[in-house]
Amino acid sequence: MKKAYPDAVEDLPPNAPVPRGKPLSMYVFVDSDHAGDKVTRRSQTGILLYLNSAPIIWYSKRQATVESSTFGSEFVALRVASELIISMRYKLRMMGVPIEGPTHVFCDNEAVYKNSSIAHSTLKKKHNSICFHRVRECVAAGIPSCTQG
Numbered sequence: 001m002k003k004a005y006p007d008a009v010e011d012l013p014p015n016a017p018v019p020r021g022k023p024l025s026m027y028v029f030v031d032s033d034h035a036g037d038k039v040t041r042r043s044q045t046g047i048l049l050y051l052n053s054a055p056i057i058w059y060s061k062r063q064a065t066v067e068s069s070t071f072g073s074e075f076v077a078l079r080v081a082s083e084l085i086i087s088m089r090y091k092l093r094m095m096g097v098p099i100e101g102p103t104h105v106f107c108d109n110e111a112v113y114k115n116s117s118i119a120h121s122t123l124k125k126k127h128n129s130i131c132f133h134r135v136r137e138c139v140a141a142g143i144p145s146c147t148q149g
Contacts, residue, residue: 001117001119001136001139001140002140003119004119004136004140005136005137005140005141008137008138008140008141009141010086010089010141010142010143011086011090012093013090013093013094016093016094016096017094017095017096018096019093019096019097019098020096020098021096021097021098022098023098023099023100024051024052024092024097024098024099024100025051025052025100025101025104026049026050026051026085026088026089026099026103026104027049027050027103027104027105027106028047028048028049028050028081028084028085028103028104028105028106028144029047029048029050029105029106029107030045030046030047030074030077030078030081030105030106030107031045031046031074031077031107031108032044032045032046032063032070032073032074032076032077033046033073034067034069034070034073034074035066035067035073037062040066041066042062042063042064042065042066043062043063043066043067043073043076043077044060044061044062044063045059045060045061045062045063045073045076045077045080046059046060046077047059047060047077047080047081047084049081049084049085049088056088057084057088059080059084061080063076063077068127069125070109071109071111071112071125071128072125072127072128072131074107074109074111074112075112075115075116075128075131075132075135076131077107078105078107078112078116078131078135078146079130079131079134079135081105081144082105082134082135082138082143082144085103085105085138085143085144086138086143089103089143101145102142102143102144102145103143103144103145104144104145104147105144105145105146105147106147106148107146107147107148108148110148113146113147113148115132115136116132116135116136116139116146117139117146
């Protein structure tokens with residue numbers, strides 16, 4: 001993935017204190033309910049973010065766009081999760097908390113998992129390209145590590 005996004009790096013706070021204590025592991029579970037709203041047909045995003053084994057963020061919100069496929073709504077959910085992960089990792093580092101490796105992200109859609117994790121995969125749906133490239137750039141930077149779950 002580094003070949004596709006050679007400039008991708010995680011933003012580290014320049015004035016963060018020296019990390020102290022035992023490193024924490026982050027785990028995120030992501031899912032979306034494609035066209036779950038019966039009136040508007042918008043999808044619902046659901047995200048659970050764990051530090052070690054404690055849930056600290058639970059996020060459920062209707063997506064801002066109407067997606068034509070499950071693939072699209074799952075990728076939008078994964079992009080939102082990536083943004084939450086980036087902000088949480090930054091905040092923890094600013095508090096001096098050490099973080100162990102990348103954040104483990106679990107999603108249930110095989111196509112989304114493969115497209116975000118495998119470097120030679122290509123996107124055939126242009127309208128999903130912003131979410132697609134944002135998630136892949138985060139993976140190249142070593143922030144999330146996507147797994148099918």
